[in-house]
Amino acid sequence: MADFSEETFPHPSAAFPEEPFACPHCGQMLAPSVRVCPSCKGAIDPKDIVRPAEVVVPVVEPVVPPPPAPEYARFSWGIFFATLGIWLVVGVFTESLLGPEKGRFVLGAVVVLSSLWVLRDARQHNIPKPLRWSLGSLLLWIVIFPWYLARRRTPNAECPFIEGESGKVARTLLFILLIFFLISLLMLLIKGPRKPSSKVPDTNGVSAPAGKIAVLTGSFAAQSATRAPLEASQT
Secondary structure, three states: OOOOOHHHOOOOOOOOOOOOEEOOOOOOEEOOOOOEOOOOOOEOOHHHOOOOOOOOOOOOOOOOOOOOOOOEOOOOHHHHHHHHHHHHHHHHHHHHHHOHHHHHHHHHHHHHHHHHHHHHHHHHOOOOOHHHHHHHHHHOHHHHHHHHHHHOOOOOOEOHHHHOOOOHHHHHHHHHHHHHHHHHHHHHHHHOOOOOOOEEEOOOOOEEEOOHHHHHHHHHHHHHHHHHHHHHHHO
16 A cells, blocks of 8 residues: 655645544545545545635624613502501590690600601611601601601612702701701790699689689679579569
């Protein structure tokens, strides 16, 4: 058998591929080191080897899905009306049981204690701006407190109206409302509950002031009542 080497090829500059290739004569797949096809016994010329076309793989950029739409903590009208109804029932009950002045003190204590609870609960649930929620509940309880009850159910939601970055005007208004609330609370504590006025009803059912004047007016009314039948009998 003749010894075929790369020097016998007419185009020595042509190189054999480094991967398996098909025989240019019979199409048999050959290893890169084969120079004579074992099937058809034909010499392999590198220039006759059909090399596969280079496949250009397109670069596909990864498709980044759009970010999900932010979830907002919306105001719940159901919780608002439920809170308003409970507030009215408690107000009527405390006023009928304790009187108007003490009832107001009880309702004020409810507002303060619930605002402190809002501050503590917001910190436990990692809700942004817990101090704003607490101050808002203290200043505008009937609106902010029901809103916070709806907000705490979705701690990952956003609430730009209260938790967003506030400007100087909003901070100034909030400060003025806080000062006004503190002054009103201080005046209420200094004034205290009103004492009921003591009046003594007379014989005709008309209230009269208590004390010496009440005694004098009572005795005068009694004398006039005893004189009336005597004067009627004389006539």
